[in-house]
Amino acid sequence: MIMKKRLSLIALMTGLTGALMHPPLGAQTSMDTHSEPAIFSDQDLGVADQLRTQGLQGNGGFDVVEELTTLIGPRLAGSPADAKAVEWAKNYLENAGFDRVWLEPATFPTWHRNMEKATITAPIEREMVTLALGFSPATPAGGVEAEVVMLDDYEALEAVDASEVEGKIIFVRNRMERARDGSGYGPAVRARSLGARIAAEKGAVAYVIRSIGTSTNRFAHTGSQRFDVGVRSLPAVAISNPDADQLERVMGLGEPVSMHIEVDAEFIEAYTSHNVIAEITGSKYPEQVVAIGAHLDSWDVGTGALDDGAGIGIVTEAGRLINALDQRPDRSIHIIFFAAEEIGLWGGRAWAEKNKDNFHNIQVGAESDFGAGPIYEMTAHVSDEAKPVIRAIHQQLEPLGIAFGGWGGWGGPDFRPAGAYGLATIDLRQDGGNYFDYHHTENDTLDKIDPANMVQNATAYAVLAWLAAQSPVSFGSGPENMRQ
Ligand SMILES: [Zn+2]
Structure with missing residues (x-):
């Protein structure tokens, strides 16, 4: 099974030839005799295929974490470097050509x-x-x-x-x-x-x-x-x-x-920093949002490369891949750089508060905040109605070596406060076997990141965000999905 996955990944990495010879993975054809109704259109699956191919040819957002760690370095929430990082992030996302970039305040001790x-x-x-x-x-x-x-x-x-x-x-x-x-x-x-x-x-x-x-x-x-x-x-x-x-x-x-x-x-009693948000505006349901995120702050030692510069690179690259498509997704996609995660999830709390009456419009939240190891498993917390859609999305992640890990998870630390408002979440779980060798130390620096793993991560987030935005059903965020 592992061999087969590896071979599929190699096939994808060798370029388009293989992809053009076969219908997109999971596409329903007239030859299927026992098929259930297709969840995604052939066109949407074709785009997922294209994102996989282009993602694997990209750099996974390594350039982003390289620039962040080189120009800003450690960026403890509330420090002068925090303000510099927010300014850097806003400029970076604007220059990347997203439809809209804005700041939302978060205040914390x-x-x-x-x-x-x-x-x-x-x-x-x-x-x-x-x-x-x-x-x-x-x-x-x-x-x-x-x-x-x-x-x-x-x-x-x-x-x-x-x-x-x-x-x-x-x-x-x-x-x-x-x-x-x-x-x-x-x-x-x-x-x-x-x-x-x-x-x-x-x-x-x-x-x-x-x-x-x-x-x-x-x-x-x-x-x-x-x-x-x-x-x-x-x-x-x-x-x-x-x-x-x-x-x-x-x-x-x-x-x-x-x-x-x-x-x-x-x-410091109260400091106001900002979540930095970039949007790819949805063409059909712009008010509905697929949120992928990472946290911009870090500890004050090392350069915050694994925690969480890698996540910032991964979700930025996922957004860039989708933004470069000829078409817009049905729903909007938000790339969120959360503020002040390390000292108390303050950006995540501010985002949850800001959206507290709007969670029926948040399709899903998924955060990358576990270093730069490869993703091995996907889990989801969604309504029963959405579960077949999650299975169909997982089929498109399987060629990247990602198994289905069942129902559950919180979507990452910065989406945890939103769980109390019923946010549907997906976790793309990374191998963290050596993450805690570097976590919160002077040794969390850029050289610990293997760019090849970032490529797999960013590609997976791109496919996930795209298909979540094209889903025929809501993932079920809202009061009926609340949890403590
Ligand atoms: Zn972190």
């Missing part, structure tokens, strides 16, 4: 890193490679020094008695497991997103975690913590995996271990 330092001070001295976690408060000037209490994971932190950690530095050592679908992230990341506030409640003075990431390199992985005004937290840092190994070994010596932690960082 944010945070700025000045410095961080984590050192074992006893029984040996060793400086650790570290990054403060998003929304970490500063330590008092000069830092804090205290004995370290090591805990296995988030559950152990919840369970520990305050008397054991009062006045201490808590170190949570849980290790993220590697998995193609990224499923090791969820269980591990609670220690990052919620740990420091629990440590604060129990009277600790600082909070240290093993990086939430799979790398064995000496890079710390930063990331956001849940932030609520008025909830007390602690200075919080992640140390690199090899440094966490070292700290565990030192703890294993059986002597009291002390660390010194220093963080300098600032809160």
